[in-house]
Amino acid sequence: MPLPLRIGVDLGGTKIESVALDAVGKVLARRRIATPSGDASGTISAIAGLVKAIEADLGLSGEGAVGIGTPGSLSPASGLLRNSNSTVLNGLPLDRLLAEALGRPVRIANDANCFALSEATDGAAAGAGTVFGVILGTGVGGGLVVNGRLLTGRNGVAGEWGHNPLPAPLDDERPGPACYCGRHGCIETFLSGPAMAAEHSTRTGRDETASAIAAAAEQGDETAVETMRRYVDRLARALGTVINLVDPDIIVLGGGLSNIASLYADVPARWRRYIFSDTVTTALVPPKHGDASGVRGAAWLWD
Numbered sequence: 064m065p066l067p068l069r070i071g072v073d074l075g076g077t078k079i080e081s082v083a084l085d086a087v088g089k090v091l092a093r094r095r096i097a098t099p100s101g102d103a104s105g106t107i108s109a110i111a112g113l114v115k116a117i118e119a120d121l122g123l124s125g126e127g128a129v130g131i132g133t134p135g136s137l138s139p140a141s142g143l144l145r146n147s148n149s150t151v152l153n154g155l156p157l158d159r160l161l162a163e164a165l166g167r168p169v170r171i172a173n174d175a176n177c178f179a180l181s182e183a184t185d186g187a188a189a190g191a192g193t194v195f196g197v198i199l200g201t202g203v204g205g206g207l208v209v210n211g212r213l214l215t216g217r218n219g220v221a222g223e224w225g226h227n228p229l230p231a232p233l234d235d236e237r238p239g240p241a242c243y244c245g246r247h248g249c250i251e252t253f254l255s256g257p258a259m260a261a262e263h264s265t266r267t268g269r270d271e272t273a274s275a276i277a278a279a280a281e282q283g284d285e286t287a288v289e290t291m292r293r294y295v296d297r298l299a300r301a302l303g304t305v306i307n308l309v310d311p312d313i314i315v316l317g318g319g320l321s322n323i324a325s326l327y328a329d330v331p332a333r334w335r336r337y338i339f340s341d342t343v344t345t346a347l348v349p350p351k352h353g354d355a356s357g358v359r360g361a362a363w364l365w366d
Contacts, residue, residue: 070114070127071362073174074098074106076134076148081113082355083121084362088185092120103151111164129169130364131161132177132357134202139219144171148202170364172213174198175222175317177360178350179206180213182315184363186351191312195222195305199298200318203251207309213364225251230300230337250301254294256319263290277323295329302330303337306345313346317356321349 066086073080075098083092094117099105110131118127135147137158144157161169172180179196188194188208198204203225207214214221226249229236239248240258252258256273264270267286271279279287302314316326327347335343350356 066128066365068121068123068127069362069365070117070129071358071360072110072114072129072131073177073358073361074110074131074133074149079109079113080358081117082358082362083117083127084359088359092117094120098149101151103155106149106152107160107164110161114165125166128365129165129167130361131157131169131171132174132361133157133171134174136173136219137171139217172215172361172364173204173206174357175204176206176213176215177358177364178317178356179208179222179315179360180363181352181356181360182350183208183211184360186356187315187348188313193309193311195309195311195314197314197316198318199254199316199320200256203254224301224305225249229253229297230304253297254301259290259294262293263287266290273320274322277325281325291325295326295333298326299330299333300337302347303334306334306338306343311345313348315348315350317350
């Protein structure tokens, strides 16, 4: 039987957003507050207060099934949060603390997993068997949904393609930029928005955002065209490896760089040379729910 009310919470470094969805995914209420900076107990209290406020908006109390999307993930071994850019939360049993604060069980997943689940449930990939959701933004993340179910893996890192090495690196791509994870040449260090901007600045001396570079390329700026050419080839190599390994029906792009319209034609035109198949019919599409996919996916953690 479908749950009557799902509440999703998207925990970000600067804001916390929450929505309430009915059984068919209609948004019943939405709220957003600032994230308490550097304050773990304050963040937990803020999330609990936000959930209670959204229930009060609907005349309810304690009736919603709560899912939380957060950077990082819970370790299956320790049950503690790891790899979150809200660093004060790392090392905490976040699900247990939130369950105590709310007086009910909660479910927690990585924000990229929530994005993938949202788009696979009622978004751009609804009805597809295997869905790979990609975040291309300040960082690079991913999530994998198979037959409508989120695949997290034995170690809780399924879909974390951003911290694999860039496939088939060229001579000028080795050893690659340093990554915060401690290695060099991770996919994230080439495909994030800041990575594109940094390389463009190094080559041209111009400090521009990824969206500005893409717009300049559309207008025929030669240096921007070259930056985009290199970016498209790297994204094609990285996604080609995903297709070789998982062979999803559809790949949905999210994050700020998903707004670059040319990627949806240029990357599939390029990735075929990197995929071990005579035909490649994998679809590459933009998200249906855009920036709202993360918080919607958190709500869909309860099914």
